[in-house]
Amino acid sequence: SHEELKSLFVGYGYTPYFVEGDDPADMHQKMAATLDETIGMIRGVQRTARASKKAERPRWPMIVLRSPKGWTGPKEIKGHKAEGSWRSHQVPFSDVRDNPASLKLLENWLKGYKPEELFDKNGRLIDELRELAPTGARRISANPHANGGLLRKDLKLPDFRDYAVKVPDAGAVRHENTKPLGAFLRDVMRNNMTNFRVFGPDETASNRLQALYEVSKKTWMADFLPEDDDGGELARDGRVMEMLSEHTLLGWLEGYLLSGRHGFFHTYEAFAHVVDSMFNQHAKWLDICKNHVPWRASVASQNILLSSTVWRQDHNGFSHQDPGFIDLVTNKSPSVTRIYLPPDANTLLAVADRCLRSTDCINVIVADKQKHMQFTTIEEAIVHCEKGVGIWSRASNDAGVEPDVVMASCGDVATLDALGATAILRERLPELKVRFVNVVDLYKMQPASEHPHGLTPREFDGLFTTNKPVIFNFHGYPWLIHKLAYRFANHENVHVRGYKEKGNINTPLELA
Amino acid sequence: SHEELKSLFVGYGYTPYFVEGDDPADMHQKMAATLDETIGMIRGVQRTARASKKAERPRWPMIVLRSPKGWTGPKEIKGHKAEGSWRSHQVPFSDVRDNPASLKLLENWLKGYKPEELFDKNGRLIDELRELAPTGARRISANPHANGGLLRKDLKLPDFRDYAVKVPDAGAVRHENTKPLGAFLRDVMRNNMTNFRVFGPDETASNRLQALYEVSKKTWMADFLPEDDDGGELARDGRVMEMLSEHTLLGWLEGYLLSGRHGFFHTYEAFAHVVDSMFNQHAKWLDICKNHVPWRASVASQNILLSSTVWRQDHNGFSHQDPGFIDLVTNKSPSVTRIYLPPDANTLLAVADRCLRSTDCINVIVADKQKHMQFTTIEEAIVHCEKGVGIWSRASNDAGVEPDVVMASCGDVATLDALGATAILRERLPELKVRFVNVVDLYKMQPASEHPHGLTPREFDGLFTTNKPVIFNFHGYPWLIHKLAYRFANHENVHVRGYKEKGNINTPLELA
Structure with a gap:
């Protein structure tokens, strides 16, 4: 019901606005008025936050547009209701070549838009309407927010060698492989506080990347409790995005990359399969953009760290054992897929640096978080990873x-x-x-x-x-x-x- | 917020009840009272529906239990808040062997449950408490609803040969491969109107299985419009479950199978990847039950038809082209995975019959819905599929x-x-x-x-x-x-x- 739909979006934390109806002129006015109101609301939230220097969680406006399916199409086709019905899905009727009645129906339908008022006698859109279209970067296809590569700036990367584990002799020391990566990512964050974020389920610390919190906290929009000050690592302006939903995280990361920024996603290896389908579609999209759409500017690569891997799931067991995400990756286009399995902490650093510099790829890194024997000095790691x-x-x-x-x-x-x-x-x-x-x-x-x-x-x-x-x-x-x-x-x-x-x-x- | 959580569940169509607090005795009474009320509500819905012979959509009750994390654990550990905090996750403290203060904390915590009142001097639970436990099939582990194989009855299957396409000569006729399957499934449904359902996104007709509607409609819980009578195929008691969410569908099917019934899931091949992770976990669960848990009775197999396949996505394009679900299937245990690619309508019938008779497997069938040349008579198909x-x-x-x-x-x-x-x-x-x-x-x-x-x-x-x-x-x-x-x-x-x-x-x- 309408009330349930409204409740649902309130439950998601929004202020829902409904634009509903079937009269085009009326709906046009309703939509314009609603857009004015909601944009005013957004501006108000921004003003308050900037003036008070205190960001509280706004109930952002959202608009539900409820218009008839097949809107302004034929009301009825061959005795069946068409506009406002599932029957107007895809091709509502197709026999116009052979059936004069259908041809007439098509003609009446299209004439209903009064083409004689929209086009001049040469078939050209009349000036009054042409002038309504925005120009320059306000055109949807030319807007840099929709071609985010135009806005992308290279990350200011610290020297990854500075985070290396000292390995006096191969096998002589043991170290958590992902921990130096955490320190490296912390300083990547510090140098790029407006265009870099880290995304993961509630496992940033579990995956040993907690050094990040020294620079930026977990994004937190809900209430604060007094005890949160004691190690909660929460902040309204945190740049570490945590949520136990791989779908939401990868969606956030995709949007962030496609609008010109950089990011790093880490998750449990077995549960990367939750986002298999999202990975597939992004890989297809990247492949087409890279190889067939020359006007699309390069975007930062999607960097995925699979940690807490199959071989160290003694306590979690069988359900957490699945190294098959990389099988899926190898099905996708070679021009956009990369897979790295660094054997120790220093090779992981060298690989991560390479991934953060790359564009138009999906880089999958598989590296466990537990303590492991270290094999390579940072110089050896660089040479080895290069080859x-x-x-x-x-x-x-x-x-x-x-x-x-x-x-x-x-x-x-x-x-x-x-x-x-x-x-x-x-x-x-x-x-x-x-x-x-x-x-x-x-x-x-x-x-x-x-x-x-x-x-x-x-x-x-x-x-x-x-x-x-x-x-x-x-x-x-x-x-x-x-x-x-x-x-x-x-x-x-x-x-x-x-x-x-x-x-x-x-x-x-x-x-x- | 509490209000948003309530809105969310109202938005999902439920009547949410909240049991919130931290005093155990008080919470016990609250939960008992809420259970009484909600079960009464369920009974009321059932009575009304049975008396009126008219099933309307009830707003089913649901209970949100909000208790402190680490409830009844230590309030504080080493100066940090523990009960009601993320710090009580997993192992809240572990140094009891070496740290006398921690050992004391553990002792006080466990003594807080007053073991001397719960156990007799031989360490045996006192009779008064033992008698509270249910007996027989009311025990959780012995309840047949949780070991659904005990309730499973074989399907009453019509003879699949009766639905065969006549193939006078190999290659002489063309037929939609899935259409005879639709007629077969229709009669499987007719013979098993209490323990068989078909699950799919809104593609039952698109996948050419619409003969099903002759016997049972799409389950529909929302409002009816006058035009729905004109081919809408909707009914409150429909047994064809449609929803554009592969997650929900496969979840329904799993629950249906695990409680002793039978089902058939069909989806677009490329979008089966949406449920990769659910498939993985079900395959692991089946493998363990089949090979390591002798008391678990066999359940019906999970039958998955992948239709609208990669080679016939001319109109939908690249995004709909992905035959990789079977790659994933081949990573899982051989004892529970089966994959069939019947080349025509009659081999598809023979394969479907075999799948509907099988237990404890995941059967994946790949067969396109479009018109294809027919190669085998039904007799040839039977022999070919057997081998x-x-x-x-x-x-x-x-x-x-x-x-x-x-x-x-x-x-x-x-x-x-x-x-x-x-x-x-x-x-x-x-x-x-x-x-x-x-x-x-x-x-x-x-x-x-x-x-x-x-x-x-x-x-x-x-x-x-x-x-x-x-x-x-x-x-x-x-x-x-x-x-x-x-x-x-x-x-x-x-x-x-x-x-x-x-x-x-x-x-x-x-x-x-």
Whole structure:
């Protein structure tokens, strides 16, 4: 009912206005009056907030336009009600070529708009009407708010090297991989307080990004309680957007990017599937804009961090184990999709810096928040991430010769396990020549013909050989590697270990 | 605010009741009184409807319980507010082994529940309290409504052969593949008017299943208009559930299945991704119940028809093109996932019959609604679907010999195209020995070691050879076939054609 609809929007926190009716002239006046009133209301809210320096939550106005479906179309078609009915959906009648009655109906309908008053005898819109249209940037298609890339300014980025973890020796220290990223993002925020926001479910601290709160709090529009001052990290003007709705968060981020700003979205890996469909549509839109719509200016990339990953869900269990979002990503256009699985804190910093500088892509980073062994110094991390895939010589003993076996890894936990397995191999079989390869940029596993980041067959063969066994320890579902790499010569010797759908709702015992 | 929350639920169509406070004894009485009142209200609605034989939409009662977070936990921990604060989330303090003050706090907290009044000196709950617990089927875990398989009755299915399309000669007739399914579902509905429902966005007619309305209408709870009698197909007691929210629909279906009934969900292929996460969680739940929880009775399978598929989105364009839902399905447990791509109307009938009889699975059927060439008689369809994959001898000329090339297809449009290509091949190169293989059951492309429907290496080699080129025309993303089939001997000779992310928002020209 009308009352329920009104209640619903009041419940969402708005002041709903209704413009309802079916007489066009009357509706036009109603809409104009309502727009005047609501814009006045918005201006009033702004004035009060600016004068008092105190921002309270306004009940923003919203307009519900309720007009007949198929408005001003034929009232009736072949004895059925058309205007104001579901029958006016899409093509209300289509037999005008063969049915003179239908042709007449179409003619009467279109003549009802009085074209002789709208166009001159050359078929040109009359000047009086042409002059109503706005000019310049006020035209919808030319308005920079609708082509936000025109408004985009590069982020002022601090030097990510300054946030590096000191790694005196590979494997010597343990660190939460996402924590230095949190400090880096804090200073990205500090340098860009009008065009950068971080979005996530209520997990900014859980994902170890809480350094952000030193610079900006969680956006909070509801009531404050006295105890909120004690660590609540809430503020009306907070730039950390938290809400337990991945849909709302990603929608906010999309709007923010498309209007020329920058952002960073982080979520639990398993629950990224909640926004699969939104990801799909944004990827399609980006692909078209980038490759087919030259007048669209580049927008900042959509940066997605998947943390709290599948391998560290001992306490949450089976329901929280799902590394399949990246499977979905690999279905979308290679020109807009990027996937990174940095093995430690410093590689994560190097990857994040690269993502924050990029445009017109969706960058997915998979990195766990828990404490992990650190493998690379920041200088090594930069070189490794630049290449995207590389041999780790300290874990290898095949210098100068063809290896007997390639041990490969992609992902933080997967890399630790693969290094452990390699150490055992080298201890038990010292005569075996082992090469250790780590993959940061997942698309390196695809041929260059399929993805701009892909390897040429020659590059792939140089790393993975053409005929030696490759034991590949992967973060995600194992078949994803086969899906990407099946065209390479040595594919049949690649044995992938990864996550398979095992586990239990409550225990981690069946995970591996 | 409280008022906004109330408005929101009124807006959703409920009568909200609030039970709010922090004194346990007081809250107990409030909740008991509110339950009495609301159950009385429900009974009243039922009485009125039964007496008047007229069902109007009731504003069902709902209860909002607002109690402090960490209720009856410590008021304060180490100087911070705990009860009624976010700080009581999960483990509010953990240093009881090392910190005597924390141990004391824990002791005082637990003693606050007066265990000496609840347990006797042997640590046994006192009889007075034990007797409060319900017995038999009133216990939550033993209630058949929570273990709905106990209530499940097999569907009374009509003979699906009666709905077959007559196919005098393969390719001689064209028919909308989903239309006979609609007639079959109509009679399934007719025979099972208390335990079968069909769920879909507003596309039952668009997906050619409108025969259903002959037996039961769309559930409609809002106002009726005079013109609704003219083809509106609306009724208070309709059993066709339509709503443009895949989330709500799949949630309804899950609840319906888990309480012992049967259902059928159909949606646009591209938009099934909206419910990816719900699918994932249901698949995990089913897998655990089926393999680890012996007392759970089998529930009816979740049947999902993906129609309006990627290859027939000429008018809707790029946004409606996404065959990736089945990629997601193949990540989940083989013991509960099934995928069928029947090439024509009769194979679709045979597959649907099988799905409606099955339990404890998620059956995904991909079949387009548009007019397609018909290939199989109903007898051929039954045999073909029983095997799941087979040689189509009429399209082949390799009888008795090893073929030079295998032409394979999976999916309706893909099969038509592959047959067309085969006809050209045989015309231009009559000496070439061509074998035509059609796949209905997608999991036949996986080894039997990986999926219960999979082929043994011997079976696969028998169909696809061990060394001849296989040109595989696939409905979905081409790499899905590689992901499934990479372990088979002839995998490196399999060349898959399928959908790649090409297209435009508005035109079909770039689809292929």
